[in-house]
Amino acid sequence: MGWIVFALAAWALGWLLNVWLARQPVTWWSSLAAPVIFGLTLLAVWEGVVRGFEINQVLLPAPTAIAARIGSSADLLWADFAQTVLKGALSGYVIGCGAAFLIAVAVDRFPFLQRGLLPVGNFVAALPVIGMAPILVMWFGFDWQSKAAVVVVMVFFPMLVNTVQGLQAADAMQKDLMRTYAAGYWRTLLKLRLPAAMPFIFNGLKIGTTLALIGAIVAEFFGSPIVGMGFRISTSVGQLTLDLVWAEIFVAALAGSAFYGVMALVEQRVTFWHPSQRN
């Protein structure tokens, strides 16, 4: 009973604190504190509910149990992280985004190809590409190469579509100005059209971050060596060691947020001139 009261009290306290924060003038620390308080409140409620209703640890472990697990099997988590994220997701992300970028720049010189490729690319980007995973695992074997291939296929089309669209973003007046400067194709590309395309390119890069993680992890369900986050999740579910599964989820969420955050930071530095970055 005490734990349920604790959960309710934590909820009320967190909410009141945030209501109070919302009434204050906005500063950088209050806009940071509000989501942090909300997150902590959720954790406290989770802990209280699990203990209060005595929910079986097999079904839903308490946050403290998960934290303990993260501490006790840090080596295992790191090995899985290196296999899935560093080897599979990152290499696939770099190859996929790089290839899509180069092809988009090449296609951009031929308006005919562009008009054909954009609808096809848009269509493919909406398809459940993740279904390619079993085929690619068959082709490239169980190790990280096949995971990287899945990631390449997943990030390629969103990146391609965004880059092609971005390269059309520079308007006619700006292009005319470049022509009056007697700038050739390459100089116009480097000085005007690529910078103008950056907001779109970063949109593609940011969409790719979560897709890359998802692709690398899901591909491991179709076959993997005995290390990796997807492998650990699927086997731990079978063994009902759900605290380990949650620990992997925590690592995945952390990696995903960090990956996205890094791209957002780079975007801020590169596209500082764009209206959405000014405040």
Next chain:
Amino acid sequence: MRRTVVPVFTVVGFLLAFWYAAAVWLNAPWAYNKAQRAGESLSFSQVVADTWSQKKPKLPAPHQVAREVWETTAQKAVTSKRSLIYHAGVTLSATLLGFVLGTGLGILLAVGIVYNRTMDMSVMPWVIASQTIPILAIAPMIIVVLNAVGISGLLPKAMISMYLSFFPVVVGMVKGLRSPEAMQLDQMRTWHASRGQTFWKLRLPSSMPYLFTSLKIAMAASLVGAIVGELPTGAVAGLGARLLAGSYYGQTVQIWSALVMAAVLAACLVGIIGLLQRVMLRRMGMS
């Protein structure tokens, strides 16, 4: 219209040609291997013919996939477990349920975020953070846990679809509900409109273009969720189950035909929303 049709067909034709070439390249080793064991030597045309008609090719040629799709849709009873339409139907039901739940949750959250400053400050960052969690990766766990609690069948898959589809709706609707200009909001105030009236007569109608764009993304995401949600259920039914069974038994033609079916399904669903969007926005005078 013709400006895009010709280029699109050119690109698609090029992709098909590439596919056939890749099929020759990937399947040729097996063809040579077989011929060597039989003590024969193959001419180039024989190799090509063989690579396009193997039973378990590494990459099936498009016409093999097309034949498999035709045989498993048109020539099987819809209730048969070997009918792709039956499996697509199973996936479709989970997709639609998840889509409806996700859209409902998304709109509710968006209304809360637009009208409540506390929610805007504390919930919105978490909505964004929620998508950096690779939910598809934990789909197996969600399904196992929900099974243990006694929820099985459609709902666990739909929950995964819901989680994937609520996000684009929240983001789009928050943008849409905030899209009326200050001038328009002032106008509502001069008419002494209540908050409810402002919502129903100004904010909601002006959010419609944003809503439909988000719905298209949400639908595609929902289908992906349903397919992945079927993987850990032990390959019982659904397109995801066909993928898994195909990968267990090396039935590449089956995998590809399931993929084609998923693509057709996605195209139809997104197309229907696009059609609704055109009709609705025209009747509202917004297109």
